[in-house]
Amino acid sequence: MASICTGAFVLAAAGLLDGRPATTHRKNSPDFARLFPEVHLDPHVLFTESDGILTSAGVASGLDLCIHMIRADHGAAVANDVARGTVIPPNREGGQAQYIQRPVPDNSMSVVSRARIWALANLDRPITLDALARACAVSRRTFTRRFREETGISPMQWLLEQRVQRACELLETTDRSVDRIAGDAGFGTGAAMRMHFRQSVGVTPQAYRMTFRGQAQPA
Structure with a gap:
């Protein structure tokens, strides 16, 4: 179950968010916090997820939430195709800030x-x-x-997200071992990749591969 923007008010009114993390548009956050004190409101993130209940901030972050759900159900390759088709970033993590000082410009105009x-x-x-x-x-x-x-977000946080994303794609589409994928994605060692992957994705690389490929592969 998921909500976009002020849709979080509906989930909260139904009691579905009590004791859970949630977000909504930052302009509506004071009212939300006053009405639903039992909800762990985080007004600074793009979206939240807890036991199958998801909430997003503004309408644009609702798109990020949709891409996140597609990635969780169908893998990075499908999510990236959908993102390209709708001309939105393929991987903005839920913890990224709602508000940034300057919108990301077109690549031809952006220095970074x-x-x-x-x-x-x-x-x-x-x-x-x-x-x-x-x-x-x-x-x-x-x-x-x-x-x-x-x-x-910081440059190194962004870089780690890209490495995890690359690892996801390789786990889904190749038979390479985790150690080799760790090198290809820039983690250096399989142990480092396993640690960062589990922190970011919530499961081990092997479990992730089995989810999307339906069979065990070399670890």
């Missing part, structure tokens, strides 16, 4: 987009904050500030 493009092409390599800044020909401090302004 060059770093994102470069990073995605080199995920299998070690990538440092200094290297990302050099890709934009700006200082580390300027890059960090402008990246957060455009995306609402």
